[in-house]
Amino acid sequence: CTEKYAEIYYNRPDVQKALHANITKIPYKWTACSELLNRNWKDTDVSILPIYREMIAGGLRIWVFSGDIDSVVPVTATRYSLAQLKLETKIPWYPWYVKKQVGGWTEVYEGLTFATVRGAGHEVPLFKPRAALLLFKSFIRGEPLPKS
Amino acid sequence: NEEEEADRILQLPGQPKVSFQQYSGYVTVNHVAGRALFYWLTEADHNPLSKPLVIWLNGGPGCSSVAYGASEEIGPFRINKTASGLYYNKFSWNTVANLLFLETPAGVGFSYSNQSSDLFNSGDRRTAKDSLEFLLRWLDRFPRYKQREVYITGESYAGHYVPQLAKEIMMYNKHSKYPINLKGIMVGNAVTDNYYDNLGTVTYWWSHAMISDKTYRQLINTCDFTHQKESNECDSVYSYAMDQEFGNIDQYNIYAPPCN
Secondary structure, three states: OHHHHHHHOOOHHHHHHOOOOOOOOOOOOOOOOOOOHHHOOOOOOOOOHHHHOOOOOOOEEEEEEOOOOOOOOOHHHHHHHHHOOOOEEEEEEEEEEEOOEEEEEEEEEEOOOEEEEEEOOOHHHHOOOHHHHHHHHHHHHHOOOOOO | HHHHHHHEEOOOOOOOOOOOOEEEEEEEEEEEEOOEEEEEEEEEOHHHHHHEEEEEEEEOEOOOHHHHHOOOOHOOEEOOOOOOEEEOOOHHHOOEEEEEEEEOOOOOOOEEOOHHHHHHHOOHHHHHHHHHHHHHHHHOOOOHHHHOOEEEEEEEOOOHHHHHHHHHHHHHHOOOOOOOEEEEHHHHHHHHEHHHHHHHHHHHHHHHOOHHHHHHHHHHHHOOOOOOOHHHHHHHHHHHHHHHOOOOOOOOOOOOOOOO
């Protein structure tokens, strides 16, 4: 429930001054999520998979991860969606490790790396910060996740 | 660069001493409407000039990268329980990169529009264009990042924002003399495809024993996942599943109680 702390901290005038924020005195409190925007959201792509195909063709490095105790956009949702890309496997499915513990499972495809993060909810770095940092370092280096 | 200097953060209230630089402020993305996006840059704690630039976007839509990404996920600071100050996050991603948190679109967090109607007609398309406009003008303000490796990361509905911004950049690069050095994207628990996301979600609920066999069969038989808007029958099965069978849990972290 840590976003409650943010609701207090970022509405403090001294914090907004230090951040050079809210200079126009917006007529509503700063909030972590805008209900107004969410309820009035207009155009939304039915599927992002066509853009994945363009990014893969464009040679971008693409990593997709999933915290496996989230039920809002869960790991099976991502797996069903990515399966539609029908990518060739480069490195078959294996468990990856962080500090001698299974961090999750991963598979490296031609053009995309998928990884689960064991025991992490929707906000992976909140629940598994050490594993998330290792995931990020591997992504930035362009290296498969460690097998031990 | 005066604009950059004006954005430099000297010290946040209750912040621990750190060695890296921070900047935050506004970039106007549409002068006519007066739309401006708010950003917070926390540079890498070692050799920032040699580290990549990583943009982090949260989803919602409507949720703030300052509230989530920066303050409880990958940023260098966590807010303490009384919101009186900050403490250091030793697993911050700014140990390996320069982190740029962007509140997009206008209406999210501190980002605003002088045209109040903008808050009622945001969508994927304009968000992607405004975010590209932000990045181009932000790079003018911070020219040392112009040739830097750029990665775009995010989670949840940013499963839309991140690829859509990447696509905007790829199209921009086709016609620009000064292309943005976009190297890759990384997304987590990302909204990707309506049909397969929904099918996978009810499958997860069933395989993790969150709903009964009966409700699972009803969801599969009643709901047409290809549609954006579900039928009333389908909605009522979803409501029953969440209200009666999930029980009192945090859907974002299923083995924990909800935040009140």
